[in-house]
Amino acid sequence: MRADKAEAHASAAHGGAGGRNLAGPGAGAEVRSVAAGETKAEVPGRMEVVVERSNRLCAYERVVANEGAPGVDGLTVAELKPWLKAHGVKVRQALWRGEYMPSTVRKVEIPKPQGGVRTLGIPTVVDRLIQQALHPVWQALFAPEFSESSYGFRPGRNAHPAVEAAPSYSGGVGGRRE
Numbered sequence: 001m002r003a004d005k006a007e008a009h010a011s012a013a014h015g016g017a018g019g020r021n022l023a024g025p026g027a028g029a030e031v032r033s034v035a036a037g038e039t040k041a042e043v044p045g046r047m048e049v050v051v052e053r054s055n056r057l058c059a060y061e062r063v064v065a066n067e068g069a070p071g072v073d074g075l076t077v078a079e080l081k082p083w084l085k086a087h088g089v090k091v092r093q094a095l096w097r098g099e100y101m102p103s104t105v106r107k108v109e110i111p112k113p114q115g116g117v118r119t120l121g122i123p124t125v126v127d128r129l130i131q132q133a134l135h136p137v138w139q140a141l142f143a144p145e146f147s148e149s150s151y152g153f154r155p156g157r158n159a160h161p162a163v164e165a166a167p168s169y170s171g172g173v174g175g176r177r178e
Contacts, residue, residue: 050095050133055133056133058132059135060081062132063077063080064080071127072103072104072105073103102123102124102127103123105121105123106122107122108122
C-alpha cells in the first residue's frame with residue numbers, strides 16, 4: 001500500500017488532475033523572479049543545480065543519514081532508493097517543469113515532560129529529498145541577505161556566539177550577572 005500511495009503522489013507531482021498548480025505561462029515561478037519580471041525559464045542555473053546528479057546524491061545521503069519516520073505515504077528511508085529508481089525521472093521532470101507539489105505532512109503528537117503535547121509535521125521522504133536538493137540553491141540565494149547579527153539556522157553559527165554577542169547589541173547593558 002505504501003508504494004501505491006507514493007506512486008499516486010508521483011503521478012500527481014507530474015501534472016496529475018486535482019493539483020493546485022495554476023495554468024498559464026510563468027506558473028510556479030519563484031517570487032523573486034516574478035518580482036524581477038523574469039519567468040522561471042529565464043533564471044539560469046537554479047533548477048540545474050537542484051536536479052544535477054551529484055546534488056541529488058548528496059541530498060539522498062543526507063536524508064538517509066537523518067533517517068526519520070515515514071510521511072503520509074508510508075514510504076520509509078529504506079524504501080526510498082528502489083522507489084527513486086522506479087519514479088525518480090517523473091519527479092525530476094515535475095520539478096523541472098515547476099509542477100511538483102509536495103504531499104501533506106503527517107501529524108504526530110509528542111508528549112511533553114511537563115504535560116501537554118508538541119505537534120510535529122513529518123514530510124514524506126521524497127519531499128525531504130527535494131528539500132535537501134533545494135537547500136544549496138536557497139542558501140546561496142538568501143544567505144547574503146541575512147543580517148550579520150542573525151545566528152539562527154545558519155552554517156557555522158549557533159546559540160553560543162549569539163549569546164556572547166548579545167551584550168554588544170544592547171550597548172553592554174544587561175550582560176550576565178554574577
